Amino acid sequence: MSELQVRARPLAGSEEAAGGAATGASPSALSEHANVEQHDFEPPEAAVFSLRDVSFFYGPKQALAGVSLKLPVNRVTALIGPSGCGKSTLLRCLNRMNDLIPRTRLTGKVEYHGQDVYAPDIDPVEVRRRVGMVFQKPNPFPKSIYENVAFGARVNGYRGSMKELVERSLRQAALLDEVKDDLRKSGLALSGGQQQRLCIARALAVGPDVILMDEPCSALDPIATLKIEDLIRELVLEFTIIIVTHNMQQAARVSDYTAFLLADEHGAGRLIEYGKTQEIFTNPRQKRTEDYITGRFG
Amino acid sequence: MVAEAEPVALRATGTVARRQALSRASRYVLLAASLVGVAVLAFLIYDTIDLGASRLSWDFLTNYPSRFAERAGLRSSILGSVWVMGATVLFAFPVAIGTAVWIEEFAPRNWLLTLVKLNLANLAGVPSIIYGILGLAIFVRYFDLGPSIIAGALTLSLMIIPMTVIAAQEAIRQVPSSIRDGSLALGATRWQTTWNHVLPAALPGIMTGVILAVSRAAGETAALIMIGAFTFIAYDNTSLFDDFTTVPIQIYQWTIRPQEEFRQNAAAAIIVLMVAVFTMNLVAAIIRERFRRE
Numbered sequence: 312m313s314e315l316q317v318r319a320r321p322l323a324g325s326e327e328a329a330g331g332a333a334t335g336a337s338p339s340a341l342s343e344h345a346n347v348e349q350h351d352f353e354p355p356e357a358a359v360f361s362l363r364d365v366s367f368f369y370g371p372k373q374a375l376a377g378v379s380l381k382l383p384v385n386r387v388t389a390l391i392g393p394s395g396c397g398k399s400t401l402l403r404c405l406n407r408m409n410d411l412i413p414r415t416r417l418t419g420k421v422e423y424h425g426q427d428v429y430a431p432d433i434d435p436v437e438v439r440r441r442v443g444m445v446f447q448k449p450n451p452f453p454k455s456i457y458e459n460v461a462f463g464a465r466v467n468g469y470r471g472s473m474k475e476l477v478e479r480s481l482r483q484a485a486l487l488d489e490v491k492d493d494l495r496k497s498g499l500a501l502s503g504g505q506q507q508r509l510c511i512a513r514a515l516a517v518g519p520d521v522i523l524m525d526e527p528c529s530a531l532d533p534i535a536t537l538k539i540e541d542l543i544r545e546l547v548l549e550f551t552i553i554i555v556t557h558n559m560q561q562a563a564r565v566s567d568y569t570a571f572l573l574a575d576e577h578g579a580g581r582l583i584e585y586g587k588t589q590e591i592f593t594n595p596r597q598k599r600t601e602d603y604i605t606g607r608f609g
Numbered sequence: 610m611v612a613e614a615e616p617v618a619l620r621a622t623g624t625v626a627r628r629q630a631l632s633r634a635s636r637y638v639l640l641a642a643s644l645v646g647v648a649v650l651a652f653l654i655y656d657t658i659d660l661g662a663s664r665l666s667w668d669f670l671t672n673y674p675s676r677f678a679e680r681a682g683l684r685s686s687i688l689g690s691v692w693v694m695g696a697t698v699l700f701a702f703p704v705a706i707g708t709a710v711w712i713e714e715f716a717p718r719n720w721l722l723t724l725v726k727l728n729l730a731n732l733a734g735v736p737s738i739i740y741g742i743l744g745l746a747i748f749v750r751y752f753d754l755g756p757s758i759i760a761g762a763l764t765l766s767l768m769i770i771p772m773t774v775i776a777a778q779e780a781i782r783q784v785p786s787s788i789r790d791g792s793l794a795l796g797a798t799r800w801q802t803t804w805n806h807v808l809p810a811a812l813p814g815i816m817t818g819v820i821l822a823v824s825r826a827a828g829e830t831a832a833l834i835m836i837g838a839f840t841f842i843a844y845d846n847t848s849l850f851d852d853f854t855t856v857p858i859q860i861y862q863w864t865i866r867p868q869e870e871f872r873q874n875a876a877a878a879i880i881v882l883m884v885a886v887f888t889m890n891l892v893a894a895i896i897r898e899r900f901r902r903e
Contacts, residue, residue, distance in 0.1 A: 408794060413718055440796035450787035452806060462805065463795030510791070517795050 352586045354568055356383035359521055359551045360405060365419035366579070367400055369412065374400045376579035377419070380570055387543060387552045389566035389588065391559060393608065396572040397580020398555045402523050405553065406442040407435040423521075440467055443514035447526040449506035451498030451513075456481075456490050459498045459509055463517040476516055484512035485542050504535025508542065515546075522546065524554040528561065540565050559604060563592050571600045654883070661876025669877060673843040674859065678870030681863075683878055685842040689758070689853035690827060692846050696762030697769065697826050702819060705770045706808075709777035709815075714803050733771035740768040741835025749836050756837025759849040764836055765829060769822040776818025780811040813900030820893035824886045830857040856882050 358381035367375040375397045382388050390398040403409045404421055407428065421428045428438055452459050460477045469476065477494065481487035486508040490496065498509055507527055514522060524543075528536040543552055543565050556562050562569055569592070570585040584591060584600045595601045602608055621629050672682025708729075716722045744764025754760040784807050792802040808815075833855055839862070842854045856878060863875040 406794065408790070411790075411793065436796050436798055439794055444794040446787065446790060446794075448787065450785075450791040452788060452791065453810060462792070463797070466795070466797045466801045466805070513795065 353381050354383035354386065354587075356386060358382060359384045359424065360553075361420075361422040361425075363420040363422070365401075365404065365417065365421060367397070367404060367409070367418075368416040370414045373577060373579040375404075376575060376577075376581050378572075378580070378582045379419075380582060380585050382551065382553055383568065384551050385547060385549075386567040387547050387554060387565055388568045388570065389562035390553065390555045390570050390572060391557075391562050391603075392572035392580070392583075393574075393603065394557075395578070395580075396574045398572050399525050400580065401572070402444075402525055402553060402555050405521070405523055406444055407438050408444065410435055440517055441519050442521045442523060443517060443519035444523045444525065445507070445510050445514055445527050448530050449503060449510050451501070451506050451509050453497065453499055455495045456498050456501075456509060457494040460513045460516045463513050467517055480512040480516040481509075483515050483546070484508045485538065485545070486512055502535070504531050504538060507531060507535070507539060511539075511542065511546075515550075519550070521551045521553065524552065526555055526557060529557060536561070559592075563588060571595075571597075571603065573599055573603070657876045657879050657883075661873055661878070661880055664873045664877035665880065669874075670881070674841060674862075678866075678868055678874055681871070681874055683856060683859060683881060685844065685846070686854050686856045686859035686878075687881075688846050689838070689842065690855040692758045692849070692851075693761045693765065693833075693853065693855060694823055694827055696758060696849060697765045698819065698823055700762060701766040701770050701773060701822070704766070705773035705819075705822075706777055706815060708770070708774045709781055710803060710808070712774070713778055713781040714799060714807065729771045729774055733775060736831075737768055737829055738831040738835060740764055741832035743767065744832065744836045754850070756840070756852055757850045758846060758853045760836055761833050761838060761853065761855075762849075764832055765826045768829070768832060769826050772825070773818050773822045776821065777811070777815045780814025780818065781807060783814060784810040813896055817893045817897045820889050820896075824889040824893075827886055827889070828857055828882065830855075830861055833858060834861075856885075 360382040362381070363379050365375060365378045366373060378397075378401060390401060392398050400409065404417060405423075405428070409415050409417070417429060423438070423442065427433070452462065454462075457477055460480050461473050464473065464476055478487060478491075481490065486505060489505060490501070498506065501509060507530075511522070511527075528539050531539070540561065543554070546552060547567075554562075554566065556565075566588045568586065569588045571583045571591065572580045573583045574580050584595060584597045586596075591600065592604060595604060669682050670687065671684050672680055673684050674686070675681040708725075712722065712726065716725075741764060744760060744767070748754050748760035748763050749756055752760075754763075788806050788810065789802055792806050793799075797805070838852075838854050838858050840852055840854060842852060846853055860875050860878045860882065863871040863878065866872075
């Protein structure tokens, strides 16, 4: 098919593609680093992303330490934690957006459908085609609504009917009805919530299978926030969504799984607990998780 | 100072009054300082117009230079100026924009980049006559282009490239990084991001920089005299390889003549040049404002 809507298929040779629960990293890989948090929770669904002992450095400063988790397909996974715990950094590791910052370094493995995303022969542009991102502050291009949505598809070589793709993406992002009268209007003339849905639409037009959202609602009013949360629950039927959020109620409302991160005494973010959202919020296993959720800090 | 049953005193007294007086006085002092430049300009303009306005006429603009002041005109020098400035923009524009894009978007942050930026800052301050000497040695003599329009244009390009690069750099840096992030996150390459988003957004600032650099080149005299444009041209330029002269050089040639009438010619030519440069700066300002509002 020439359409970009074809999902990236899991590549041959990945144990996750076989479906069902993978048994996780072998003990020898984890025990290389003495201070890795041992987690035994793995979502039963197939994993789109598999992180193994990932540490991340901005120059000399360590931002993430030994994070290991599996992110399941067609589910919403929330990353929560206080400011500075590394959740946005972790998110940006998944689509190699951290490559744009000079002097950064990642150790460990980030696997997408079984393929190492940071292998030397992997092109970050290809990664970003398949793993889309929506930013905290809506950042539509200073062009028309149509051009905003068409741009990503066009630079990636889309050959089908652009008009159809634009309309389909806007519909998927629950924005078409509000803008269909004039797609030539500037993207900047929309309200904040509409701009964010426009950013979602243009990410969808590229045909990814994962969408990363970095606090997508923090710059929006409550009504716009609810619209986007509803949209997320619709999109998850087709896509995998990873969302970073400061808002715990939002995480509880919107996500299927939740990962709680915390900066250790050196400022490096560690995964403290990971599990089904309902259990994390009603029956957390770690005291630090419980303290954060009940608002004792953060 | 406790207000008991009395209303609180809100009028300025004592130290507050003194501070206010100082603030008011400083406004006038700063205004006077700003007006000094305006006053000088106003006086120069008045003096020039007074001397040369009577000489302005269509004949003045379309006559060739001559030994007879009343018959001398700006025809060949206007054409020469237009040719040289056109060719200068053609050479300088791509090189300057390309350099600015490389510096801001593509260059790895290493010692080479620091060297290039330092170099540019230095070159922007080099006196124009040095560029003239350089142009004479390289373009006129070594490449054997003679004192031609193309040699003049290449020389002036070298002169205006550093300042244009710096202006273009500023314009590119003003483009918010959220635009670049948004584009790259969609799977666009660095070049696609630059071409489709950064450059269009930076274009008003870049155009302003180019127009200002061109108006600088329009008034350039020393560099072009060095490459040999101080000649008597009594024909229309039709080729890049023609000898030429420009309006500032013609002005200079007229001012060094003893007769009063030639000084009148010079004043009239100065008015023409001022109108041209003023118009270019006005266009730059209009472009800047129009795009800023968008």
